[in-house]
Amino acid sequence: MTSLRIRFAAEQDVSLVLAFIRKLAEYEKLSHDVVVDEESLRASLFGATPAAEVLLAFIGDEPAGFAVYFRNFSTFLGRPGIYLEDLFVEPGLRGKGIGTALLVHLAKVCVERGYGRLNWAVLDWNQTAIDFYKRMGAVLLDQWTICRVSGHALKRLAERNVISSVTL
Amino acid sequence: MTSLRIRFAAEQDVSLVLAFIRKLAEYEKLSHDVVVDEESLRASLFGATPAAEVLLAFIGDEPAGFAVYFRNFSTFLGRPGIYLEDLFVEPGLRGKGIGTALLVHLAKVCVERGYGRLNWAVLDWNQTAIDFYKRMGAVLLDQWTICRVSGHALKRLAERNVISSVTL
Numbered sequence: 001m002t003s004l005r006i007r008f009a010a011e012q013d014v015s016l017v018l019a020f021i022r023k024l025a026e027y028e029k030l031s032h033d034v035v036v037d038e039e040s041l042r043a044s045l046f047g048a049t050p051a052a053e054v055l056l057a058f059i060g061d062e063p064a065g066f067a068v069y070f071r072n073f074s075t076f077l078g079r080p081g082i083y084l085e086d087l088f089v090e091p092g093l094r095g096k097g098i099g100t101a102l103l104v105h106l107a108k109v110c111v112e113r114g115y116g117r118l119n120w121a122v123l124d125w126n127q128t129a130i131d132f133y134k135r136m137g138a139v140l141l142d143q144w145t146i147c148r149v150s151g152h153a154l155k156r157l158a159e160r161n162v163i164s165s166v167t168l
Numbered sequence: 169m170t171s172l173r174i175r176f177a178a179e180q181d182v183s184l185v186l187a188f189i190r191k192l193a194e195y196e197k198l199s200h201d202v203v204v205d206e207e208s209l210r211a212s213l214f215g216a217t218p219a220a221e222v223l224l225a226f227i228g229d230e231p232a233g234f235a236v237y238f239r240n241f242s243t244f245l246g247r248p249g250i251y252l253e254d255l256f257v258e259p260g261l262r263g264k265g266i267g268t269a270l271l272v273h274l275a276k277v278c279v280e281r282g283y284g285r286l287n288w289a290v291l292d293w294n295q296t297a298i299d300f301y302k303r304m305g306a307v308l309l310d311q312w313t314i315c316r317v318s319g320h321a322l323k324r325l326a327e328r329n330v331i332s333s334v335t336l
Binding site: 001003004034036041044059070071074078081083086093096103104105111116118120121123124125130133137140141142143146150155157158163164167168 | 169170171172189192193198201202203204205208209212219220227232236238239240241242243244245246247248249251253254261264265266268269271272273275276278279284285286287288289290291292293298301304305306307308309310311312313314315316317318319321322323324325326328330331332333334335336
């Protein structure tokens with residue numbers, strides 16, 4: 001038996017975090033969307049105002065998986081929560097409880113901070129993940145769809161002419 | 169013609185923000201999920217580490233709508249973005265461009281801060297909103313489903329026994 005250890009990532013872990021991000025994108029068939037590099041990741045995670053936190057799981061000294069998350073906010077609860085952006089376990093190490101351990105660790109962070117909920121998104125075709133999340137107590141919010149404006153569309157939206165007065 | 173003005177909410181606007189949250193919940197048929205009160209909202213929005221920002225729209229001196237949002241983070245972009253939690257325009261003032269003005273204002277905030285994208289979620293039955301968002305340049309991420317653990321399920325997850333070692 002080799003011990004499982006979970007800890008927060010520090011600045012010296014940036015290249016490991018980047019490697020996990022790329023492995024997750026490959027698994028999700030979304031590698032074409034990945035433009036992050038070590039410099040931008042370091043600035044975002046370990047700069048003056050960190051945009052996210054990272055948990056790392058190790059089996060002995062071997063990196064086994066990670067979770068990237070940030071604080072969100074529910075107006076209905078009037079309380080912050082956590083949004084889990086990425087969760088990944090090395091394919092060769094799945095089915096051993098490492099993903100569960102990461103998710104439970106994150107739920108503990110939520111509860112300790114007095115947060116109200118833990119959200120994330122799953123790809124519809126990833127039935128293995130969906131089944132796992134349901135076993136963890138997750139509800140799937142089927143009636144909601146995520147919208148996104150990014151890249152050129154975001155710039156165009158920002159430059160759109162808007163009204164300055166209204167006829168009542 | 170009466171002028172349209174958009175500004176950031178300040179602490180003295182808490183009761184107005186709360187009123188908008190409740191009106192939005194009513195419109196979304198989700199009033200049963202609303203437990204926020206003025207105290208928790210004030211602490212979350214105007215405490216030491218604000219969990220979200222709020223934009224308010226006024227027609228003359230009349231409150232017309234609001235947007236609540238917070239910073240999120242894309243690991244694939246390696247950059248922060250904005251997640252729009254709530255967007256609401258008074259029903260009697262719709263179709264005049266106030267929602268567009270709020271969304272454009274928010275896109276400007278994104279671009280000015282060097283953020284990569286603007287995300288939000290829409291209810292599947294709200295075709296008026298979906299059509300509006302598509303006109304604004306939004307893409308609907310149909311292949312993703314939001315998962316959530318909250319309340320008792322979150323506490324149970326946090327208390328779950330996890331492995332402390334792994335057989336390789």
